[in-house]
Amino acid sequence: MTLPQSTRVEFDLPEYSVRRRYQDFDWLRNKLEESQPTHLIPPLPEKFVVKGVVDRFSEEFVETRRKALDKFLKRITDHPVLSFNEHVNVFLTAKDLNAYKKQGIALLTRVGESVKHVTGGYKLRSRPLEFAAIGDYLDTFALKLGTIDRIAQRIIKEEIEYLVELREYGPVYSTWSALEGELAEPLEGVSACIGNCSTALEELTDDITEEFLPVLREYILYSDSMKSVLKKRDQVQAEYEAKLEAVALRKEDRPKVPADVEKCQDRVECFNADLKADMERWQSSKRHDFRQLLVGLADKNIQYYEKCLMAWESVIPLLQEKQETK
Known part of the structure; x- marks a missing residue:
């Protein structure tokens, strides 16, 4: 795929064309989590978006995955800190990424090393109110999206089952018309009408599967990523509180605050x-994405019902003509 890049001095070209697999994106994300522990790393799309509904070998699934990976990379390259990470540079410019993977290049920051070695021995008394509010919001947000996701998947499954019935239902009218004289044309009209409704329903189902559900899943995973950063922050705060207590106990011996504290x-x-900066950036992105998503969902449903209405309205004149000739 072609990987876009901003015009910065550290990059030689405005864009790069390199081949990357899903596991390469997974490598990049893991490296970013290691080297930038204080930042929110965007989630990767899941390997299976709609279990049991989408064929992971289909062109539609591959295209949906490609769009999601493009979005992931764009979020990285648009970030004011992550975009400067050396692993991002390697990912975008290296002709042979496997060579870097084998080398295991050590690009961990000091902050990353410190966080990585924080043990579970420190227990946080309580989060500051602003971070407690963020945690509560993320829990509720993920719960609501999870409910919408489950219901949407059930609706898609039912629509696919309904679509199968429609495709069997329409041709019955067509075969029936061969036995009729005066009713032949109206029956053929009904058959064509049901066929058009089937096509419209298939398009609606595809749009929800390929456009609506992936965004829901992305933001559910996004909230999990934010919770992960929040927990890392809690660990560091707990470590800091424990060190302060230790200093207080031996205050007479060490009047100055130690450097490690x-x-x-x-x-x-x-x-x-x-975390606060990334949360603000994430909220802004969320508002934009969901506004577009819901407007698009409304438009697709309107188009679906308009197509079905036009299909059924086309049958009425055929029936009225038969009544007038009697």
């Missing part, structure tokens, strides 16, 4: 600032 405090402040 100050470094831990810096990490907490770094987490707080980065």
